[in-house]
Amino acid sequence: MLISVSSAFEKELGQRAIAIARTVAQLPDIRDNVGRPGGAEIIQPIAERVRLATNVDYIVIIDMNRIRYSHPSESLIGKVFEGGDEKAALSEHEYISKAYGVQGYAIRAFVPIMDEEGIRQVGVAVVGILTPTFQSLLKQYQGDLLWSLAWGLLVGLTGSIFLAHNIKKQTYNLEPYEIAKLFEERSAVMQAMDMGIIATDEAGRIQFMNKLAKQYTGVGEDPFSGHLSELFRDNWLSSLEDLNRSFIHKPALVRGTMYLVSLHPVYVQEQFAGAVLTMTDHMEAHRLAEELTGIKSLVDDLRAQNHEYMNRLHSIAGLIQLGRTEEALQIILDETENEEHLARFIREHINDYAISGLLLGKYAKAREAGVSFELDPASHLDQVVQGLSSGDVITILGNLLDNAIEACAAQQGEKRIWCRINGDGSRLMIEVCDTGKGMNDEERRNMFKYGYSTKAPDGRGIGLALVKEIVDANQGIIMVDTKEEEGTTVKVEIKRTRGDRHD
Structure with a gap:
C-alpha cells in the first residue's frame, strides 16, 4: 500500500x-x-x-x-x-x-x-x-494506514466468516479433506460395482463412467465427456431425451451384446441435477437369476432325467435289434416298477407338486452320477410351514441334495444318499445324509459363507448361503455332522413361530 x-x-x-x-x-x-x-x-x-x-x-x-x-x-x-x-x-x-x-x-x-x-x-x-523517505511517508500516513488496516481487517474478517459459513452450508459442513476422502471413496465404490455406471448432468452430458461402462461401450480408458447420444448411436438410447423419467431393466443392444439398462434421475435440493444409468450384461443377469431361483438346478435335473431315459431307450432298442425281446421287456418292467414305486410314494406322501418334481429330478440326477438315492419311507409333507414358500423349500432341499450328490460322485467306493422330509404346517424337518468325502474344519467353518466354494471355478458359493439365509429368516436351525472320507449329514428344522399363528 x-x-x-x-x-x-x-x-x-x-x-x-x-x-x-x-x-x-x-x-x-x-x-x-x-x-x-x-x-x-x-x-x-x-x-x-x-x-x-x-x-x-x-x-x-x-x-x-x-x-x-x-x-x-x-x-x-x-x-x-x-x-x-x-x-x-x-x-x-x-x-x-x-x-x-x-x-x-x-x-x-x-x-x-x-x-x-x-x-x-x-x-x-x-x-x-x-x-x-519511506519512514517519512509512514509517519505522515500512519493514522490513515491504521484506520485502513483496521477497517480492512474488520471487513475481511466479516467476509471470511460469511464465506466460510456459506461454503460449509454448500459442502454439508464437511472439511476439504473429508470431501476429498468422500470423492475417493465414491470413485472406488463406483469402479468396484459389477455393472456399468454412467452419470450425466441435466443436459445429458456424461460426467462419469466406471471401467465396466467404458468396457461395455468401447470408449477405452480415456475420459469421455460427450453427450449420451454420442455414446449410444445405434440403439434407442441415442434418442433418449427425458432423463427425468426413470425406468428399470430395459434391453438395449450395444456393440452386439444385449444389456439391461436402468435410468435413475438425480435430485439435489429438489432440483433435477442429472441421471445415473446402469448397464448389466443380459446373459450374466439371466444366469444369476437362474442360480438364485433354483431354475438352473431344475433344468439340470430335467436334463439328467432325459439323459437317463435316453440311455434306457438305447439299451432297449439295442436288445430288440439283437432279438432279445424278453430281456428288453424285463428292463422295461423293472424300470417302470422302480419309477412307478418312487412316483407313487412321492405322490402319496409329498403334498406339493413343485417339491415332488424336485425329488424326481434329483433321483434322476443321482442315478446319472452313479449314486444311489433313497427317500426315507417315513417321509411326508402335508403342507409347508406358514411363512415359507414352496420356492424356499426347493432352495433348501435342492441345494442339500446337490451337494450330497456331488460329494458322493467325487468319492470312490459306496455312493449313497439318504433323504427324509417331514412337514405338517407347524414344523418342517429336512435331513440329507451322504457317504461322500466329508468336510475338513475349514470347509465346515465356511460352508455357509457367500462366495465360498470347493467346486470348479464356475462354482459361486451361493447355494448353501441361501439355505442359511432362509433358515435364519424363519428362526430355524441347521445341524451339520461331517467326517472326512466318511460322509456328511445336514439337518434343517424350522418351526412355526407364535407370530405366524392366526388363531
Missing part, C-alpha cells in the same frame, strides 16, 4: 514540478540573461522568489554549457551541473526524472529555455522537489 501511495505521490510531484519549470522558462528576465556574463545576479533572486513562493526545494537555471545561474546554495552558482540526467534537456526535450542531486533524491523537471523568438535554445530550467 505504501509503495502505491509513494508512486502516486511522486507522479503528482512530477506534474507540479514541470508546471513550475515551464513558467520559469518563460520568464523574460531569465530567458534574456541566461548564458550572458553577470546573468546570475539577475536570475538568482528571481529563481529564489519563485522557489519560496511555490514551496519547491530548488530551482536551477543552467546554460548550454551546464553552468548554474541559480541554486539555493549560492556557492554552487557558476559551477557545472553534474546530475547526469540533463543531457536530453539540452536537446530541447522536456521531461521528468528521479535522480540523486546535491540535496538528495529528488523529482526533477527539465524544461528547455528558448530565446525570445523561440528558435534557439539558450538553457534549461530545472525544478526539483525532494522525494520523501
Whole structure:
C-alpha cells in the first residue's frame, strides 16, 4: 500500500514540478540573461522568489554549457551541473526524472529555455522537489494506514466468516479433506460395482463412467465427456431425451451384446441435477437369476432325467435289434416298477407338486452320477410351514441334495444318499445324509459363507448361503455332522413361530 501511495505521490510531484519549470522558462528576465556574463545576479533572486513562493526545494537555471545561474546554495552558482540526467534537456526535450542531486533524491523537471523568438535554445530550467523517505511517508500516513488496516481487517474478517459459513452450508459442513476422502471413496465404490455406471448432468452430458461402462461401450480408458447420444448411436438410447423419467431393466443392444439398462434421475435440493444409468450384461443377469431361483438346478435335473431315459431307450432298442425281446421287456418292467414305486410314494406322501418334481429330478440326477438315492419311507409333507414358500423349500432341499450328490460322485467306493422330509404346517424337518468325502474344519467353518466354494471355478458359493439365509429368516436351525472320507449329514428344522399363528 505504501509503495502505491509513494508512486502516486511522486507522479503528482512530477506534474507540479514541470508546471513550475515551464513558467520559469518563460520568464523574460531569465530567458534574456541566461548564458550572458553577470546573468546570475539577475536570475538568482528571481529563481529564489519563485522557489519560496511555490514551496519547491530548488530551482536551477543552467546554460548550454551546464553552468548554474541559480541554486539555493549560492556557492554552487557558476559551477557545472553534474546530475547526469540533463543531457536530453539540452536537446530541447522536456521531461521528468528521479535522480540523486546535491540535496538528495529528488523529482526533477527539465524544461528547455528558448530565446525570445523561440528558435534557439539558450538553457534549461530545472525544478526539483525532494522525494520523501519511506519512514517519512509512514509517519505522515500512519493514522490513515491504521484506520485502513483496521477497517480492512474488520471487513475481511466479516467476509471470511460469511464465506466460510456459506461454503460449509454448500459442502454439508464437511472439511476439504473429508470431501476429498468422500470423492475417493465414491470413485472406488463406483469402479468396484459389477455393472456399468454412467452419470450425466441435466443436459445429458456424461460426467462419469466406471471401467465396466467404458468396457461395455468401447470408449477405452480415456475420459469421455460427450453427450449420451454420442455414446449410444445405434440403439434407442441415442434418442433418449427425458432423463427425468426413470425406468428399470430395459434391453438395449450395444456393440452386439444385449444389456439391461436402468435410468435413475438425480435430485439435489429438489432440483433435477442429472441421471445415473446402469448397464448389466443380459446373459450374466439371466444366469444369476437362474442360480438364485433354483431354475438352473431344475433344468439340470430335467436334463439328467432325459439323459437317463435316453440311455434306457438305447439299451432297449439295442436288445430288440439283437432279438432279445424278453430281456428288453424285463428292463422295461423293472424300470417302470422302480419309477412307478418312487412316483407313487412321492405322490402319496409329498403334498406339493413343485417339491415332488424336485425329488424326481434329483433321483434322476443321482442315478446319472452313479449314486444311489433313497427317500426315507417315513417321509411326508402335508403342507409347508406358514411363512415359507414352496420356492424356499426347493432352495433348501435342492441345494442339500446337490451337494450330497456331488460329494458322493467325487468319492470312490459306496455312493449313497439318504433323504427324509417331514412337514405338517407347524414344523418342517429336512435331513440329507451322504457317504461322500466329508468336510475338513475349514470347509465346515465356511460352508455357509457367500462366495465360498470347493467346486470348479464356475462354482459361486451361493447355494448353501441361501439355505442359511432362509433358515435364519424363519428362526430355524441347521445341524451339520461331517467326517472326512466318511460322509456328511445336514439337518434343517424350522418351526412355526407364535407370530405366524392366526388363531
